[in-house]
Amino acid sequence: MDNENLQESSNKGFSEPAVRRLPVYHHYLVKVHEAGGIFISSTQIAADLNLVQVQVRKDLEFTGLEGKPKIGYEVTALLKAIEVFLGWDKINPAILAGAGHLGNALLGYQGFKEYGLNIVAAFDSDFVKIGKLIHGKPVYSIDFMEKYIQEHNTEIGILTAPAQYAQDLADKMINAGIKAIWNFAPARITADKPDIIIQHESLASSFAVLSKKINSNINK
Amino acid sequence: MDNENLQESSNKGFSEPAVRRLPVYHHYLVKVHEAGGIFISSTQIAADLNLVQVQVRKDLEFTGLEGKPKIGYEVTALLKAIEVFLGWDKINPAILAGAGHLGNALLGYQGFKEYGLNIVAAFDSDFVKIGKLIHGKPVYSIDFMEKYIQEHNTEIGILTAPAQYAQDLADKMINAGIKAIWNFAPARITADKPDIIIQHESLASSFAVLSKKINSNINK
Numbered sequence: 391m392d393n394e395n396l397q398e399s400s401n402k403g404f405s406e407p408a409v410r411r412l413p414v415y416h417h418y419l420v421k422v423h424e425a426g427g428i429f430i431s432s433t434q435i436a437a438d439l440n441l442v443q444v445q446v447r448k449d450l451e452f453t454g455l456e457g458k459p460k461i462g463y464e465v466t467a468l469l470k471a472i473e474v475f476l477g478w479d480k481i482n483p484a485i486l487a488g489a490g491h492l493g494n495a496l497l498g499y500q501g502f503k504e505y506g507l508n509i510v511a512a513f514d515s516d517f518v519k520i521g522k523l524i525h526g527k528p529v530y531s532i533d534f535m536e537k538y539i540q541e542h543n544t545e546i547g548i549l550t551a552p553a554q555y556a557q558d559l560a561d562k563m564i565n566a567g568i569k570a571i572w573n574f575a576p577a578r579i580t581a582d583k584p585d586i587i588i589q590h591e592s593l594a595s596s597f598a599v600l601s602k603k604i605n606s607n608i609n610k
Numbered sequence: 611m612d613n614e615n616l617q618e619s620s621n622k623g624f625s626e627p628a629v630r631r632l633p634v635y636h637h638y639l640v641k642v643h644e645a646g647g648i649f650i651s652s653t654q655i656a657a658d659l660n661l662v663q664v665q666v667r668k669d670l671e672f673t674g675l676e677g678k679p680k681i682g683y684e685v686t687a688l689l690k691a692i693e694v695f696l697g698w699d700k701i702n703p704a705i706l707a708g709a710g711h712l713g714n715a716l717l718g719y720q721g722f723k724e725y726g727l728n729i730v731a732a733f734d735s736d737f738v739k740i741g742k743l744i745h746g747k748p749v750y751s752i753d754f755m756e757k758y759i760q761e762h763n764t765e766i767g768i769l770t771a772p773a774q775y776a777q778d779l780a781d782k783m784i785n786a787g788i789k790a791i792w793n794f795a796p797a798r799i800t801a802d803k804p805d806i807i808i809q810h811e812s813l814a815s816s817f818a819v820l821s822k823k824i825n826s827n828i829n830k
Contacts, residue, residue, distance in 0.1 A: 404822055404826070406819055409815075409818050409819050409822050410818060410819060411815070412818055413796065413812065413814035413818045414798060414812075414814075414815070417796045417797070418773075418797075421773075421774065439797075439798055440798050440800050475822070476818050476822050476825070477821045477824060477825030478821060480825075482821065491715065491718050491719055491720060492719065494715070495712065495715025498711050499711055499712065499813065500711060501796070501813065501814060502813075502817070504814075505817050505818070505821065506821070507817060546820075546824070553637055553638070553641075554641070557660075570820060570823070572816075572817070572820055576633065576721070577634065577638075577659070578659055578660050578661070580660050587820065587824060589816065589819065589820045589823075593719065594634075594636075595631070595633050595634070596630075596811055597725050597727060597792070598629050598630060598632055598633045598725070599629050599630060599809065600807065600809045601696050601697045601702065601725065601726070601727075602624055602629050602695070602696050602697060603790065603807045603809075604697060604702070604766070604789065604807060605696070605697030605700075606624070
């Protein structure tokens with residue numbers, strides 16, 4: 391997951407590999423801040439995160455903030471700059487379709503709060519789940535999803551349904567007004583409207599790479 | 611996650627993007643098999659998975675199996691070929707360190723069985739969790755992890771601990787004999803031994819990319 395194609399990313403005006411690293415800096419800076427740190431140097435950040443200093447400076451430049459000579463970065467200012475750059479300073483409400491094992495895990499994932507992601511409701515077709523709360527989030531009937539999206543102007547949809555329902559649910563989300571889909575279903579989905587963001591996430595695909603690497607190591 | 615650097619991958623003798631797609635074919639072929647399908651054409655696979663036919667043929671060639679003209683692929687043979695290629699025909703036992711929210715989700719993730727991944731035990735420092743079962747898997751004290759790895763010759767470690775413990779736990783895993791670490795902790799880890807496979811997995815990093823794309827769309 392570390393070697394994204396820079397070409398595609400630069401078309402969108404940012405470096406995807408750098409964007410992927412920013413949460414690591416953010417997480418680290420929160421700890422530094424909690425420990426009472428006011429300023430931090432790129433040397434220190436590099437040492438603590440096992441990175442080279444030049445890389446740290448280059449990554450953090452994307453946020454528009456520069457470190458001061460001999461002083462470094464002001465921790466709170468740098469945290470704020472990362473949050474603004476990533477859009478984490480806004481609250482991004484999202485709905486989730488498919489309250490199975492993975493959906494359950496995402497509904498309970500504490501880290502999302504830090505990133506400004508708020509899953510406001512889940513949708514499922516299982517009558518045992520409908521009407522219940524999972525990690526404090528309401529589960530509604532999947533038939534109610536489009537109406538909910540329209541009424542709440544929700545723009546982010548998280549797809550954790552089985553593969554065979556993925557495209558149909560994605561179509562419904564997009565028609566109702568969803569602008570970005572984070573797809574955890576083990577199926578490729580496409581959008582027939584322009585400017586819809588689709589991001590595929592697959593544990594199976596990640597494990598396939600790991601498994602193939604392990605297998606290649608053993609066989610050599 | 612779709613645009614891995616081909617250069618790095620080709621050094622290891624396989625195309626990482628193709629490897630990432632194979633689980634999607636696998637999942638689809640299981641359904642075809644369950645529905646009674648004996649043969650399947652690349653045209654049909656392409657149509658059902660929203661891919662171009664040439665891509666399908668190229669991806670499946672990696673498994674060493676070729677489709678027959680006018681007949682296509684034998685479904686069970688293709689399933690087997692994908693499983694052997696990815697190493698999913700073997701049972702890969704793994705241990706997991708950190709039985710928090712994400713660890714819990716992974717312990718309960720049904721999909722892993724399909725890929726030959728079997729999480730045999732979890733380790734945590736929380737006395738409330740130690741000695742319990744989570745989704746049928748035993749949770750032991752983290753102090754017992756190295757001994758367990760040595761006694762069971764476990765080669766895969768899944769890291770779902772908080773960031774500040776990640777490197778220390780990775781070091782302990784590697785010293786005890788772990789050969790591959792699947793790292794879900796929001797921290798970079800490194801190995802000081804050669805030939806150790808480390809694969810980073812980060813929901814925060816993935817959401818950062820999605821969030822940045824959403825943010826860029828809104829601002830344009």
